[in-house]
Amino acid sequence: MVERKLTVGPLMGLVFGFTSIQALGAALDLELFNVLSGGKGVDVPEASDLLGIEERPARALLISCTALGLLGRREDGRYYNSPLSEKFLVRGKPDYFGGWVIMARDRLFPAWMGLTEALKTNRPRTWKEGSGHFESIYSHPGELRTFLEGMHSLSIQSGRALAEALDFSSCSRLLDVGGGSGAYAIAVLEQYPRLRGVVFDLLPALEFAQEKIAEAGLSGRLKTIGGDFFKELPKGFDAHLLSMILHDWGPEENRAILRACFDALPPRGIVIISELMMDDEETGPLPAAQMAMNMIVENMGFNYTWGEYEQWLTEVGFRGIRRIPLQSPAANGVIVGSKP
């Protein structure tokens, strides 16, 4: 039997992983994918001219993006957007994912530089002195926008996956609890024309949500309400959605949020938890493990196991609890519970 020789190849891939997000972020900053949108191809001198950078860096950027699968080089020697970039990386298109890239690079990447310290101290890295996670984000308008743009790019994809995986036809009013940019509610209401909804969040998030709702042409059916889910939730909704909410908090806060949902829902009302769920065996999957580590850097939460979310739902009084797997960037599954 031939013994396979171990090499450092896989480690090199891990170590240089950071170069990918930096190349992608720089390409977005320079509007590369917008310049090439619609099938326009460029050679190095044209790219240099259009991007306003010299030929040596233009050449490096075009080759790097090609090696990453973001561009293709055809026989004419010119570089073109790959189908992936044309769909997801052109600013202004409905599936634009660049907001998440920029948020990850500008907000998360610097915070992750302090990961060892966060692990040693069990303290997040993104909070400003004397304030909590969301107070820190919301006290700075630029950070708030970067955060909500990032969430929107990520969540619009997952909201569409949710609208396909879960049948909302028996629901009439959806409350998107901590709905942020409104991405989930927008995606679900687009799929269900009879459904009405409200994005409930801290007041500073709502202006951005209203912009996104208006862009989607949903201002008639999707409203916003400002408030604090630790105090009270509005009544009159038969479905509550918690997308990427419970992973921000510890077990006690999560029981309190679920209790607030239970109290505000009518009998037979449902709560939907959408997250990157950790396997019950606690071996992954990788996206959930990565997001759990992000919580170490960002706040005092965790990406919990399917079983932990189910346990809290049961403790609070929900019944008929079921798991629905999803394939999406912000959630690999949802758990639905009903109020008896």
Ligand SMILES: C[S@@+](CC[C@H](N)C(=O)[O-])C[C@H]1O[C@@H](n2cnc3c(N)ncnc32)[C@H](O)[C@@H]1O
């Ligand atoms: C990780 S984001 C998720 C946003 C959205 N659900 C999504 O999946 O795109 C968490 C959201 O919780 C909101 N939030 C945090 N604390 C809150 C509170 N006490 N009451 C209401 N919303 C809150 C934040 O403003 C933020 O929009």
